[in-house]
Amino acid sequence: MRGLLTPGVVARLLFAGLLAVLTEAAGVGLVGTATWMIVRAADQPPLAALAVAIAAVRAFALLKGGIRYAERLAGHDVVLRVLADLRARAFAGLTARGDAAPGGDALSRVVSDVDAVQDLLLRAVLPAGVAAVVGLAAVAGVGAADPRAGAVLAGGLLIAGVLLPALGNVLARTGPASAAAIARTRGEVAQSTVDLAHGAAELIAFGAMPAALAEASARSRRLARLEARSAAVSGLVTGAAALVPAGVALAVAVLVQGSAAPVLALVALTVGEVVVPLAAAAARQGEVRAAVGRIREIAADAPEPSGAQPVQRAWAGAVPLRLHGVTVRYPHGGRAALDGVDLDLPAGRRVAVVGASGAGKSTLLDAIAGRAPVTGGRVDGLPEGAEPWQVAGGVFADAHVFHDTVRENLTLGRDGFGDDELGAALEAAGLGEYAGRLDDIVGEDGGRLSGGQRQRLLLARALLDPPPILLLDEPTEGLDPAAADAVLATALRAAGERTVVMVTHRQADLKLFDEVVTVDDGRLTATGG
Secondary structure (H helix, E strand, O other), rough: OOOOHHHHHHHHHHHHHHHHHHHHHHHHEEEEHHHHHHHHHHOOOOOOHHHHHHHHHHHHHHHHHHHHHHHHHHHHHHHEEEEEEHHHHHHHHHHHHHHHOOOHHHHHHHHHHHOOOOOOOOHHHHHHHHHHHHHHHHHHHEEEHHHHHHEOOOOOOOOHHHHHHHHHHHHHOOOOOOHHHHHHHHHHHHHHHHHHHHHHHHHOOOOOOHHHHHHHHHHHHHHHHHHHHHHHHHHHHHHHHHHHHHHHHHHHHHHHOOOOOHHHHHHHHHHHHHOOOOHHHHHHHHHHHHHHHHHHHHHHHHOOOOOOOOEEEEEEEEOOEEEEEEEOOOOOOOEEEEEEEEEEEEEEEEEEOOOOOOOOOOHHHHHOOOOOOOOOEEEOOOOOOOHHHHEEEEEOOOOOOOOOOHHHHHOOOOOEEEEEHHHHHHOOOOOOOHHOOOOEEEHHHHOOOHHHHHHHHHHHHHOOOOEEEEEOOOOOOOOOHHHHHHHHHHHHHHHHHOOOEOOOOOOHHHHHOOOEEEEEEOOEEEEEE
16 A cells, blocks of 8 residues: 555554564563472572562563553554554545445445454564564574474474464465455445445335345345354464464473473463464455455545645546436346436536436436446446546535535545635535635534535535536525525536536426436436426
């Protein structure tokens, strides 16, 4: 992930790793010293002969707890910094792709997939580095005391820290419950949940709710089965790895003679436990890599963070589009949301879309913007190299207002917009009272705004940098008739020569448009000028 592992981040990771190594070293020292003291005490020596060992045990115990606490603080500090940066990049990538109101799969990427990076750093990268350093040092130390014990310890560390993790990784990647299958199914479950929550009215209207619920339940059960199988594989590998240190300790105790035997055996047991977590971490690496790959896919679209970064302007120039027999079907079956729609959108044309609730008006806008997958027909006229969301966008039915400032809700993290531009967009949307209050917090989903103000804020976002085809889904909803007339007239003037397609229920709006199309049960049944 470009730009994430900066020198500062690497330095923090190394510092956390150093603290982890010192923690494990203190633990080994504590076990070794305490064991030696117990063995020595069996000979009933003078108390003075044990004074140094007693002090060392206390020191190692205090150091282990104190350094462990510092290591946890340092490790989580660097990981949370990386996650914050990565989450911002992921959202910036979604915004650049036109997914400012992400669906379930996109939400899965921004939330659970980003969190997988935490597992990668805290449960894989750092433990592997610590195990390597502590293991090599322990093999050298134990080998100096007894070469046979050192060889046994080295073999056990290779089995528990290398061979078993590699086996777990292979099983996780190639088995029926592979990481890729789990990641894909988890995204499908999240998407099903969002579809059910946001599309309940449409699903009920078209009689598709029972099928949607059945499919969502089937996906949830499949995900549970896959995760259970994955957990079983991880548990078996981890259990096998956990038995290795005990076997190594027993072998050392048998091979080594004299008072050193219990000390070296328990040191070997303690060191072996350092590598045991690597087996479980390796079994999850396939899933983590799949999540990181999904994040990389969307974060690649994010602009490099920089205060001097120019605004990512919408696609320039007029874009005439034509829909030929476009069909969009709900993911859960039932009727088609759009069925064989033909529509010409010449550059500069202003089209009003009317129809009953659930007829497919919002889906028509989604199809034009590339937000809804076209399962039949085609959309012609896109410039070479352009994606639909680059040339068509605006205010959609599921557009989200974030618990942040007016400024951030307008820019969505993009740099380069001046206060004058933001104020002009707010004025055009009829929200001029906020032109001087850009840093006001609007609340969760715009909770501190009225319904009309929330819609006007979304309209201002669309007018800040409008694409060649401006799509508006009920932009004046919640306004009284006079205010709605004024806002719409101002917004259309601000749109200039751009193509405008607007969904509306207000008859008074129709006189401002060149063409009126009616959507009925997913079909365009009538057009009028």
